Amino acid sequence: xxxxxxxxxxxxxxxxxxxxxxxxxxxxxxxxxxxxxxxxxxxxxxxxxxxxxxxxxxxxxxxxxxxxxxxxxxxxxxxxxxxxxxxxxxxxxxxxxxxxxxxxxxxxxxxxxxxxxxxxxxxxxxxxxxxxxxxxxxxxxxxxxxxxxxxxxxxxxxxxxxxxxxxxxxxxxxxxxxxxxxxxxxxxxxxxxxxxxxxxxxxxxxxxxxxxxxxxxxxxxxxxxxxxxxxxxxxxxxxxxxxxxxxxxxxxxxxxxxxxxxxxxxxxxxxxxxxxxxxxxxxxxxxxxxxxxxxxxxxxxxxxxxxxxxxxxxxxxxxxxxxxxxxxxxxx
Numbered sequence: 431x432x433x434x435x436x437x438x439x440x441x442x443x444x445x446x447x448x449x450x451x452x453x454x455x456x457x458x459x460x461x462x463x464x465x466x467x468x469x470x471x472x473x474x475x476x477x478x479x480x481x482x483x484x485x486x487x488x489x490x491x492x493x494x495x496x497x498x499x500x501x502x503x504x505x506x507x508x509x510x511x512x513x514x515x516x517x518x519x520x521x522x523x524x525x526x527x528x529x530x531x532x533x534x535x536x537x538x539x540x541x542x543x544x545x546x547x548x549x550x551x552x553x554x555x556x557x558x559x560x561x562x563x564x565x566x567x568x569x570x571x572x573x574x575x576x577x578x579x580x581x582x583x584x585x586x587x588x589x590x591x592x593x594x595x596x597x598x599x600x601x602x603x604x605x606x607x608x609x610x611x612x613x614x615x616x617x618x619x620x621x622x623x624x625x626x627x628x629x630x631x632x633x634x635x636x637x638x639x640x641x642x643x644x645x646x647x648x649x650x651x652x653x654x655x656x657x658x659x660x661x662x663x664x665x666x667x668x669x670x671x672x673x674x675x676x677x678x679x680x681x682x683x684x685x686x687x688x689x690x691x692x693x694x695x696x697x698x699x700x701x702x703x704x705x706x707x708x709x710x711x712x713x714x715x716x717x718x719x720x721x722x723x724x725x726x727x728x729x730x731x732x733x734x735x736x737x738x739x740x741x742x743x744x745x746x747x748x749x750x751x752x753x754x755x756x757x758x759x760x761x762x
Contacts (some may be wrong), residue, residue, distance in 0.1 A: 456750060456751055457748060457749065457750045457751070458602055458603075458604055458605055458748075458749045459722065459746055459747065459748050459749075460500050460501070460602060460609070460654070460746070460747045460749055461497075461498075461499045461500050461501075461744065461745070461746050461747075462499060462500065462501045462502075462503065462611070462654055462656055462709065462744065462745050462747065463499035463501070463502045463503065463656075463727070463742050463743070463744040464502075464503040464505075464613065464656030464657055464658075464707060464708075464709055464742065464743045464744075465485075465502065465503070465504055465505070465707075465728060465738070465740065465741075465742040465743070466504075466505040466506050466615070466658045466706075466707065466738060466739075466740040467481075467482065467485060467504055467505070467506055467507060467512060467515065467737075467738050467740075468481075468506055468738040468739045468740065469482065469506045469507045469508050469509045469511075469512040469562065470506065470508055470509065471508045471509045471510070471559065472509070475509070478509060478511065479511045480732060480733070481732055481735075481737050481738070482509075482511050482512050482514050482515055483514055484732050484737060485515055485728065485737055485738075486514045486515045486518045486519050488727075488728065489502070489515070489519040489520075490518070490519055490520065493519065493520045498519075498520070498568075499744060500567070500568050500569060501565065501566065501567050501568070501569070501600070501611055501654075502519075502521065502564075502565070502566040502567075503563075503564075503565055503611070503613035503656040503657060504516075504562075504563065504564035504565075504566070504613070505562055505563060505613065505614075505615045505657055505658045506562045506615070506658075507562050507563070507564045508559045508560065508562045508591070515564070515566075516564055516566060519566065521566035521567060521568060522567075522568065523566070523567040523568070523569070523570060523571045523598075523600075524564065524565070524566055524567075525564070525565040525567070525571055525574050525596065525598045526563070526564055527560065527561035527562070527563030527564065527576060527594050527596040527613075528560060528561045528563075528576050528578045528592055528594050528596075529560040529561075529592065530557035530558065530559055530560045530591075530592050531557070531592075532560070532561075532576075532578060532592065557589075557590060557591060557592040558590045558591070559590060559591040559592065560591070560592050561576075561578065561591065561592050561593055561594040561596065561615070562591060562593075562615060563594060563596045563613055563614070563615065564613075565596060565598045565611060565613060567598060567600055567611070569600040569601055569602050569603065569609075570600060570601045571598045571599065571600055572599050572600065572601050572608060573597075573598075573599035573608075574596075574597065574598055574599070575596075575597040575599075575646075575647050576594050576595060576596045576597065577594060577595045577639065577643045577646075578592050578593070578594040579592075579593050579594060579595075579635075579636055579639060580639075582635070583632055583635040583636050583639060584617055584632050584636075585617055585622050585624040585628045585629040585631070585632035585633075586617075586618075586622030586623045586624030586628070586629060587621075587622060587623050587624075588617045588618055588621075588622045588624075588632070593614075593615050593616070593617070593636075594614065594615075595612060595613075595614045595639070595640060595643050596612065596613050596614065597610060597611065597612045597643075597647055598610075598611045598612075599611075599649075599651065602749065605717070605749060605751065606716070606751060607650075607651055607652065607714065607716050607717050607751070608649075608651050609651060609652055609653075609654065609717075609749070610647065610649070610651045610652065610653045610654070611653075611654055611655075612644075612653065612654075612655040612656075612657075613655070613656055613657045614640065614655075614657040614658075614659070615657055615658045615660075616633055616636050616637075616657075616658065616659050616660045616661070617629055617632045617633050617636060617660060618660050619633075619660060619662075619663055619666075630663075630665065630666065633660065633666050633669075634669055637669060637670050637673050637674065638673065640674060641673050641674050644674070650714055650715065650716075651714055651717075652711070652712065652713050652714045652717040652718075652719050652749065653676075653711060653712045654709070654710075654711045654719070654747060655676065655709065655710045655711065656707075656708070656709040656710075656743060656745075657707075657708070658706050658707055658740070659706060659707075659708045660706045661706060661708060662703070662704065662705060662706045664703070667703065674710075675712070676710035676711065676712050677710060677711050677712060678702070678708065678709075678710055679701075679708075679709040679710065679711065679721045679724060679745050680698070680701040680702035680708070680709075680724065681702065682720075682721055683701070683721050683723075683724055684698050684701075684702065688720075689722070690720075690721050690722055690723060690724070691722070691723050691724075692723070692724050692725075693723060693724065693725040693726070695726075696724060696725060696726050700726055701724050701726065701743070705743070706740075707740055707741075707742075707743040708743070709743055709745050711747065715752070716751060716752050717749055717750065717751055717752070718749070718750045718752070719747050719748070719749055719750075720747065720748045720750070721745050721746070721747055721748075722745075722746045722747065722748055723745070723746045724743070724744070724745050725742070725744040725745075726741045726742060726743060726744070727741065727742040727744055728741050728742040729741045
């Protein structure tokens with residue numbers, strides 16, 4: 431598949447696959463962090479280098495302590511200085527989302543003439559930024575897919591970036607079934623500088639495309655999804671939940687009957703309706719998924735300013751293989 435940059439050779443990915451253990455374990459805890467790092471490029475934003483360095487340093491500290499996220503989902507990694515987060519945190523597998531010139535099609539062409547006129551007077555304009563998406567993984571990435579939103583699926587200045595959906599299919603050690611990891615960044619509301627009805631229409635289209643994408647990549651694997659969904663507006667969230675068949679981590683975790691906890695200082699509102707950062711999941715016939723905890727890390731300040739205009743959204747999941755699947759695997 432073109433237009434991907436996986437920081438490993440294709441050969442090494444296959445070699446790692448052959449080195450996986452034959453015997454499958456019944457359960458495995460997986461820690462997933464989603465984080466919008468506010469990495470807008472110059473001239474939109476300058477002087478952010480120390481903040482990206484600090485984010486990378488915190489991830490390195492956690493790796494030394496053995497508490498690092500197994501998988502990190504990054505949004506808004508537009509600025510070149512954000513590369514330190516991918517390159518200096520010890521993750522052996524890095525998947526980059528589509529760049530500003532990368533395209534993909536579904537229905538209308540990626541760059542439609544009717545969409546150009548809404549925000550640019552150039553004869554042949556281009557996206558000014560890529561998707562800003564990154565997936566960092568301690569687990570081997572064995573397959574990758576993406577879908578860039580088409581030009582009629584954005585609104586306002588959000589159309590200047592090549593927003594997209596990015597999937598990494600990873601092989602979790604000890605698990606017989608691969609795990610599908612997805613990140614995305616949906617159209618903003620106020621920041622888009624577009625009329626609210628136009629921005630809502632674009633968000634609905636992106637939700638529809640997201641559901642279509644899940645159907646296209648469905649291989650019967652369990653799925654974990656994290657990103658900046660821009661669903662703080664209730665009607666956006668309600669449409670997304672009615673359209674996409676996924677479990678919202680926060681909704682599940684906040685049910686009193688569930689054995690899931692919020693970290694100290696994390697409020698129910700900060701993980702459910704009062705945030706654009708979300709994580710969702712869906713199990714499979716052979717693997718069940720259950721969230722164990724939710725945290726909102728990276729809330730410290732540097733030089734009196736927050737590291738980003740978002741905090742992280744981190745979930746520990748327990749993946750459990752069915753007895754039938756484990757038994758069959760053990761017979762090989």
